[in-house]
Amino acid sequence: MLSEQELAKLSYPEAPKMVTDRIPGLNTQAYLDGSVDFESMARGGGRFPLVFEEGKGATIKDPDGNIYIDITAGVAVNSVGRCHPRVIEAIQQQMCKLMHAIDFSNVRRTDLARKVAEVMPIGLQNNCITYFTQSGSGAVETALKFVRKITGRTQVVAFHGAYHGVWFGGNSLTTGDQYRKGYGPFLPGVIHLPYPYCYRCCFGLEYPSCNLQCAQYVDYVLNTPYTGADDVGALIIEAQQGEGGYVAPPAEYFQIVKKACEKHGALYISDEVQAGAGRTGKMWCIEHAGVEPDMLTWGKGMGGDMAMAGLTIRKDLAAQIDDYSQPNTFAGNAVAAAASMTNIDILTENDSALIKRAAELGEEIQSWLKEGAADIRVIGDVRGRGLMIGIEMVEDKETRAPLAREKVEQILIGMLQKGLVMVPCGRYGNVFRFMPPLVLTRAHARKATEILLEVSKSV
């Protein structure tokens, strides 16, 4: 049983605590200026007016000493919280023994590969091979390459709203304008189909009376002549869309899609880089649907604050990949592997208590948000699973017109001023992601919800 008192020790209990009268404070501003001078603004959080100096559990301290509640988890990375003491200990012990070992075997990476196999969903569990990378993009890129070799086919199905990274292969699947415009042409053979986004159904239907038209459409495209989808090697999909707007489809959707893939002979790749590692209340988000993926890409929340990611594929498929065909200098770094092992231990020990708590706490947070949103004009939808909750902001609940970007920005800054860090996502940039470290205390969760509602009300 995880007590709130124990979890509270992992974070700064006094958060949120603002000590400067303005945000950013002077020290923070100096670092922001330095960042503009020396770093590329093409990166994710480029101009966001926050600088991290310390991180503890589900809290962050800036260079001025302001302490924030962190609802970003570093974009779903810090599952067990920032700087978890056990992860630090594992890193300290390992760094005295071995850090880098080229792409050769090292004790820790093999331990980790075995552990990853143990925690995979049914179908892959203890029947898989892992290819280590340092990022989700690397995992997706490798999956695309392996699919060609394994299936001999060249087409891939991906989805509207998808984010699978920004390297060329993954970027060809990713749909956001800012990642694509001016950077094409991309990989040929990518077929984009509608993602089941019930709040904005492109077929104008409503679940469940829609009879999962969107899933039937995938089956139609894959298994009907003259659709042009005659050479599909794989379908890649997020079991809950991240960047695309924290969209959580009904479980049956994935079951129908998996059958459609089997009929076509296409592999099913579950991209769990953002939704995996316990975030949605199960180790892997696809487990909510009971679907057995052929390949799974993972990263972010698996590393315990360190850059550890990978592609895990069924053993019979892996047998078709040539030895030495995909070297990677930094793969399987021993320190990152040690951190990741401890991270997975913390997530899965005591019958996965932390993951189960994420499911429960997520439901509580959703009920607080839904209750509070009833009389707030700009909150259109609250959805998701576990601690992967999307809050979609609108101009008007009836029309569902997305909230204007300036107003989203105004809410983000308003929350930051009150000591709450959140980041948006979604096709219109109007969905707040409630994705805290899983060790967020109930008290901090309550406070975060209050701030979000209060600031939204003022817009």
Ligand SMILES: Cc1ncc(COP(=O)(O)O)c(C=O)c1O
């Ligand atoms: C579903 C998904 N796949 C892949 C990626 C790419 O991961 P990375 O940023 O580690 O390269 C992300 C990153 O947000 C993601 O959310």
